[in-house]
Amino acid sequence: MNIVKPSIPKGTRDFTPTEMMRRNYIFDTIRSVFHKHACLPIETPSMENLSTLMGKYGEEGDRLLFKILNSGDFTQGVDFNESDMTPNRLATKICEKGLRYDLTVPFARFVVQHQNELTFPFKRYQMQPVWRADRPQKGRYREFYQCDVDIIGSTSLLNEAELVEITDEVFGKFGIAITMKINNRKILSGIAEVIGQADKVTDLCTAMDKLDKIGQDNVCAELLERGISQESIDKLMPVFSFGGQDNVEKIEQLKGILAGSEIGMKGVEELVTVLDYVKDMGLTTDLEIDITLARGLNYYTGAIFEVKAKDAAMGSISGGGRYDNLTGIFGLKNMSGVGISYGAERIYDVLNELNLFPDEILTPIKAIFINFGKEDEKYALAGLRQLRNAGIPSEIYPDSAKIGKQMSYANAKAIPFVIMAGENERNSNTYTLKNMGTGEQQQLPIDKIIEMLQ
Amino acid sequence: MNIVKPSIPKGTRDFTPTEMMRRNYIFDTIRSVFHKHACLPIETPSMENLSTLMGKYGEEGDRLLFKILNSGDFTQGVDFNESDMTPNRLATKICEKGLRYDLTVPFARFVVQHQNELTFPFKRYQMQPVWRADRPQKGRYREFYQCDVDIIGSTSLLNEAELVEITDEVFGKFGIAITMKINNRKILSGIAEVIGQADKVTDLCTAMDKLDKIGQDNVCAELLERGISQESIDKLMPVFSFGGQDNVEKIEQLKGILAGSEIGMKGVEELVTVLDYVKDMGLTTDLEIDITLARGLNYYTGAIFEVKAKDAAMGSISGGGRYDNLTGIFGLKNMSGVGISYGAERIYDVLNELNLFPDEILTPIKAIFINFGKEDEKYALAGLRQLRNAGIPSEIYPDSAKIGKQMSYANAKAIPFVIMAGENERNSNTYTLKNMGTGEQQQLPIDKIIEMLQ
Numbered sequence: 019m020n021i022v023k024p025s026i027p028k029g030t031r032d033f034t035p036t037e038m039m040r041r042n043y044i045f046d047t048i049r050s051v052f053h054k055h056a057c058l059p060i061e062t063p064s065m066e067n068l069s070t071l072m073g074k075y076g077e078e079g080d081r082l083l084f085k086i087l088n089s090g091d092f093t094q095g096v097d098f099n100e101s102d103m104t105p106n107r108l109a110t111k112i113c114e115k116g117l118r119y120d121l122t123v124p125f126a127r128f129v130v131q132h133q134n135e136l137t138f139p140f141k142r143y144q145m146q147p148v149w150r151a152d153r154p155q156k157g158r159y160r161e162f163y164q165c166d167v168d169i170i171g172s173t174s175l176l177n178e179a180e181l182v183e184i185t186d187e188v189f190g191k192f193g194i195a196i197t198m199k200i201n202n203r204k205i206l207s208g209i210a211e212v213i214g215q216a217d218k219v220t221d222l223c224t225a226m227d228k229l230d231k232i233g234q235d236n237v238c239a240e241l242l243e244r245g246i247s248q249e250s251i252d253k254l255m256p257v258f259s260f261g262g263q264d265n266v267e268k269i270e271q272l273k274g275i276l277a278g279s280e281i282g283m284k285g286v287e288e289l290v291t292v293l294d295y296v297k298d299m300g301l302t303t304d305l306e307i308d309i310t311l312a313r314g315l316n317y318y319t320g321a322i323f324e325v326k327a328k329d330a331a332m333g334s335i336s337g338g339g340r341y342d343n344l345t346g347i348f349g350l351k352n353m354s355g356v357g358i359s360y361g362a363e364r365i366y367d368v369l370n371e372l373n374l375f376p377d378e379i380l381t382p383i384k385a386i387f388i389n390f391g392k393e394d395e396k397y398a399l400a401g402l403r404q405l406r407n408a409g410i411p412s413e414i415y416p417d418s419a420k421i422g423k424q425m426s427y428a429n430a431k432a433i434p435f436v437i438m439a440g441e442n443e444r445n446s447n448t449y450t451l452k453n454m455g456t457g458e459q460q461q462l463p464i465d466k467i468i469e470m471l472q
Numbered sequence: 473m474n475i476v477k478p479s480i481p482k483g484t485r486d487f488t489p490t491e492m493m494r495r496n497y498i499f500d501t502i503r504s505v506f507h508k509h510a511c512l513p514i515e516t517p518s519m520e521n522l523s524t525l526m527g528k529y530g531e532e533g534d535r536l537l538f539k540i541l542n543s544g545d546f547t548q549g550v551d552f553n554e555s556d557m558t559p560n561r562l563a564t565k566i567c568e569k570g571l572r573y574d575l576t577v578p579f580a581r582f583v584v585q586h587q588n589e590l591t592f593p594f595k596r597y598q599m600q601p602v603w604r605a606d607r608p609q610k611g612r613y614r615e616f617y618q619c620d621v622d623i624i625g626s627t628s629l630l631n632e633a634e635l636v637e638i639t640d641e642v643f644g645k646f647g648i649a650i651t652m653k654i655n656n657r658k659i660l661s662g663i664a665e666v667i668g669q670a671d672k673v674t675d676l677c678t679a680m681d682k683l684d685k686i687g688q689d690n691v692c693a694e695l696l697e698r699g700i701s702q703e704s705i706d707k708l709m710p711v712f713s714f715g716g717q718d719n720v721e722k723i724e725q726l727k728g729i730l731a732g733s734e735i736g737m738k739g740v741e742e743l744v745t746v747l748d749y750v751k752d753m754g755l756t757t758d759l760e761i762d763i764t765l766a767r768g769l770n771y772y773t774g775a776i777f778e779v780k781a782k783d784a785a786m787g788s789i790s791g792g793g794r795y796d797n798l799t800g801i802f803g804l805k806n807m808s809g810v811g812i813s814y815g816a817e818r819i820y821d822v823l824n825e826l827n828l829f830p831d832e833i834l835t836p837i838k839a840i841f842i843n844f845g846k847e848d849e850k851y852a853l854a855g856l857r858q859l860r861n862a863g864i865p866s867e868i869y870p871d872s873a874k875i876g877k878q879m880s881y882a883n884a885k886a887i888p889f890v891i892m893a894g895e896n897e898r899n900s901n902t903y904t905l906k907n908m909g910t911g912e913q914q915q916l917p918i919d920k921i922i923e924m925l926q
């Protein structure tokens with residue numbers, strides 16, 4: 019057998035125990051909040067039929083789908099020399115399946131397929147990896163986790179407020195101070211309407227979304243380029259100068275700007291309802307109306323959310339919104355829902371940057387017994403068993419290696435306590451407990467040691 | 473957009489909340505035992521380079537690998553009309569990556585690649601899905617989970633005993649009575665040696681492995697077919713008649729059979745050491761020596777394990793063994809390890825068949841507030857917040873729908889308590905708690921309700 023120098027595909031990662039313990043802290047924390055809010059887990063297969071995935075993420079998305087070669091003789095019936103055969107066309111002939119690109123489309127498919135087994139409103143969460151054949155770069159991977167929560171089958175705006183509450187609680191548990199931006203697609207539609215460009219809402223959103231980055235002049239230039247008239251752009255001025263001390267002032271301004279648009283006023287009304295719910299819930303979330311917030315995804319129809327960490331230089335760490343017809347692509351109408359997604363990788367980087375990972379998650383093993391071999395080993399095993407029966411994660415060095423080697427092992431794994439069980443201890447039915455932090459040693463019966471470690 | 477009737481690839485599954493809660497119970501239980509035994513988690517990417525995977529699972533395995541089509545123009549530089557172009561050859565030209573087939577090869581790759589970051593002996597666990605393009609059938613899926621634990625970088629047989637202990641604890645927690653069969657590859661080599669067929673140990677194992685199913689005559693026929701002489705087969709008679717009241721008797725018999733084989737006697741010695749350790753540990757595991765146990769995988773060099781449920785008609789639900797040179801394929805020698813794998817899907821089926829899933833895992837939501845709208849809703853939200861702050865998973869129906877509809881929702885989700893908060897309750901600062909099992913209702917202040925639900 020040839021020896022292969024080991025490597026992994028670019029854009030993918032191995033996770034060592036230290037990384038895993040941090041990642042599990044993130045997933046466990048998010049999951050615990052979801053549970054408290056009565057959200058239930060689902061999972062979907064890593065592979066979906068390409069017919070489910072294609073055309074749902076735009077042309078760019080189709081290109082970034084990982085496609086899986088058909089099993090068996092995938093060449094059967096395929097004419098590779100067919101005229102006009104492009105790589106894309108060929109791909110669809112030799113690949114029927116692709117890897118999940120996000121959790122939203124599979125969720126929509128799931129809801130339609132299992133509609134008769136589910137109880138609506140359905141509050142589901144899903145934490146699974148997704149795959150994108152994107153160019154790998156710092157913080158962008160080809161395999162990464164999404165943590166999505168959605169409430170589908172209810173138009174109640176209480177659900178939007180609950181997502182704010184969940185988000186507040188998640189980041190509160192992490193100790194990450196956040197700003198949560200909120201907008202409503204209907205407000206964006208309203209703006210398009212009042213400037214006389216109701217059919218150009220997507221172009222308007224795409225350009226306005228860049229206001230922070232490229233400034234007003236460049237946004238106006240882009241709008242012109244996208245075929246929006248100068249007259250309409252002039253009417254946008256109140257939007258560019260939009261602002262206010264607080265959300266109350268912003269709402270008042272919005273009512274002025276959007277007075278002529280029914281859908282716009284509906285958006286304002288929804289926004290007000292959500293803000294009122296959040297107040298009723300006693301939340302102190304820094305919730306900021308931002309009418310330039312658009313989020314790329316076309317399926318949003320109501321509220322839109324985006325979360326940023328206040329103290330870290332990082333893009334959005336969470337985002338979501340209301341969609342009225344996500345399941346429509348699979349043939350199920352009138353199934354409005356609202357959801358939000360937490361990016362595990364970015365949360366990891368923020369926790370790391372702000373030094374917010376709790377120390378204790380990195381010392382999962384509480385004690386190690388030194389192995390002196392033979393009878394001593396037997397005595398150590400008896401002690402170990404009692405520790406484990408008491409629920410204390412602990413181990414014994416598996417060989418009676420030199421004590422220096424065993425101590426190095428304990429050190430390298432940051433195990434806080436070493437337990438020695440030699441002849442002396444054995445004869446007095448005790449164990450010597452050494453605190454690796456202070457160097458302090460005590461000779462104690464096992465039940466005292468259990469008490470101390472618990 | 474065309475409407476696609478939703479479906480998923482054959483051999484894959486969606487998991488509804490009920491299934492997920494059961495599956496999570498399995499994973500959480502196994503994980504808790506791993507933790508207690510100081511095993512640490514790792515994860516590897518779903519995709520590996522095909523060069524890492526190919527040739528590691530035999531010809532059959534290569535065929536069952538899911539291959540991922542290269543991104544971008546995968547046809548570039550590929551001559552589809554090349555003479556002798558077979559589907560297999562073409563696949564390797566247009567696919568560089570494949571989906572993980574098991575957790576063992578990726579683990580070996582991981583250990584070699586990260587050898588300088590790891591502390592040895594390295595006790596790792598890994599619980600991730602694997603993919604095989606197998607023909608789907610009852611209980612066999614194309615995407616399924618493996619839960620592997622390995623101790624690598626130590627030849628100590630204490631590790632074998634620890635795996636027995638872990639297995640005992642895992643199935644003890646599940647309430648599944650098990651028989652754990654144990655053998656040693658060196659015993660099988662010894663048998664091959666004493667019958668004069670040292671180089672035919674694989675053929676011998678493959679045939680002997682079927683003894684239970686096809687009987688002695690058919691095994692002998694197969695051995696002949698595999699080129700083992702009648703003379704050698706005659707010498708196998710003591711092996712066919714192998715048995716004994718208990719492991720002590722079996723060990724004595726083995727010593728007789730294998731007296732002429734150094735490696736065979738080494739195998740017996742290892743077996744005795746492991747059994748002694750298990751006794752020292754105070755375990756009562758039903759551990760049964762079975763010298764026909766071979767397990768297909770060629771990389772085993774020492775102990776071999778297999779676990780069956782006593783009360784369920786199901787193949788092995790767990791298995792593993794010692795390997796001396798798994799990392800050798802990636803260029804790292806002298807890295808002996810021992811591991812065992814738990815099959816989540818089969819454990820699920822056994823728990824289901826024996827009705828062993830605990831009831832409480834299916835009622836994750838403890839209470840639901842009925843939504844009477846407006847002021848009542850506000851009052852209900854206040855109570856809900858207190859319940860959640862106390863850590864009680866609970867929810868409110870998001871709309872002020874008809875009470876019958878809300879009660880049906882509570883019933884369908886098997887929520888044990890319904891809380892009503894109307895004008896009457898609001899005025900007396902109480903809530904009405906209804907036990908859905910007994911129908912009993914009590915009007916109580918929120919702190920009393922929290923006490924009852926905790």
